[in-house]
Amino acid sequence: MHRTKTLVLALAAGLVLPFAGWAQPAYPARPITLVVGFPPGGGADTVARIVGDSLSRQLGQPVVIDNRPGAGTTIASDFVARAAPDGYTLLLGSAGLYGGDRQLYKNVKYDGAASFTPISRWSLAPMLLAVSNALPARNVGELIALAKAQPGKLAYSSSGAGVVTHLAALAFERAAGVQMLHVPYKGGAPSLQAVAAGDVQLTFGTPPSVLPLAQGGKLRMLATTGAQRSPQLPDLPTVAESGVPGYEFSFWFGLFAPAGVPRDVADRLFEASTRALADPQVRERLEKSGNTPAPSASRTEFGQWAAVEGRRTLELTQRSGATNE
Incomplete structure (x- = not known):
């Protein structure tokens, strides 16, 4: 009887030990x-x-x-x-x-x-606040003054309703106390081209999209929407330091x-x-x-x-x- 019990335990151990080696491998084990x-x-x-x-x-x-x-x-x-x-x-x-x-x-x-x-x-x-070359505003303060003088008339483009380029402008309207006209486009490229062509007066765009047009003289950058100035554009002020304290949108x-x-x-x-x-x-x-x-x-x-x-x-x-x- 004792030998039988020993044999059963040995068989059980033989069954358990292999499974113990099947533990999950350390993460990550595959792509x-x-x-x-x-x-x-x-x-x-x-x-x-x-x-x-x-x-x-x-x-x-x-x-x-x-x-x-x-x-x-x-x-x-x-x-x-x-x-x-x-x-x-x-x-x-x-x-x-x-x-x-x-x-x-x-x-x-x-x-x-x-x-x-x-x-x-x-x-x-951050995003970049860019305006048409035809717009007389040379800084954010002048832009706000124009918007307040013509409530609902100054038009801004976006790459679509509800996307970040639209939300950045909505946050700006609220912080600056202005009302502007939203003109949505199907994508960032046509939105920026509308500013360059003078079809709308301003937009909030991403740096990779805005910079080539600004460097080519097709539009003007007034400010960055970040909390601090961009290391790539140290001379460009933030919206907050340009007369809209507390504004930040990234x-x-x-x-x-x-x-x-x-x-x-x-x-x-x-x-x-x-x-x-x-x-x-x-x-x-x-x-x-x-x-x-x-x-x-x-x-x-x-x-x-x-x-x-x-x-x-x-x-x-x-x-x-x-x-x-």
Whole structure:
């Protein structure tokens, strides 16, 4: 009987030991997909590829960029929200996740606070306030004076109702106490061409889009919307220091994972992001693209900050009255 019991225990041990060796490998054990809701070549894609390249070196696995443009980035966001929360499908996200997307697209099913785990902020980028050469205003103060003298007459273009170029102008109207006429276009290029042609008087555009036209003498830059002057344009004042105290509007990108991702995986991604954004070459490449490296102090800090920014974006989106349904 004793020999029989010993044999049974030995067989059981033989069955258990192999399974013990089947423990999950350390994360990451295979390539990671970073989903971007914009087409290749744009500002978001540039940030994703610059930081993603360094992130792959930090993690020891390829970070593959998966561009899924369309429906104001909601296609990409929905794809990641429904992905397995294992850290292998991530999202380059922004403030629209926190309600702005659902304001614009009523069929959106995800919720920023419930569907995603914030990992880290990656970049901040100011916009540029640019005006037509035909406009007599040479600074923000003169622009405000013209707008107040002609309520609802001064026209500004945007790359679409409810998008950041529109929201930046709405925030400016509120902060400066002016009322202007919104003329939406289908994209940044036609929006800026309208300013260059004098069809509208001003716009708020991204640096990569505005700078070539400004350098070519097709339009004039009056200010940057950031909290501080841009290192690339040190002589260009901010809107705030030009007579609109408190005004600041920057668009940002950060890393998000699906809700429910294991804490150790989220921590690993945060640490790798922090190291990537500390790399001097990464910082230089981001700054040359018009972005400022902006790593978060912690995952908690990023989550709280993103939620506040998201609420502000939602309020501006609601004020715009824009909807794409």
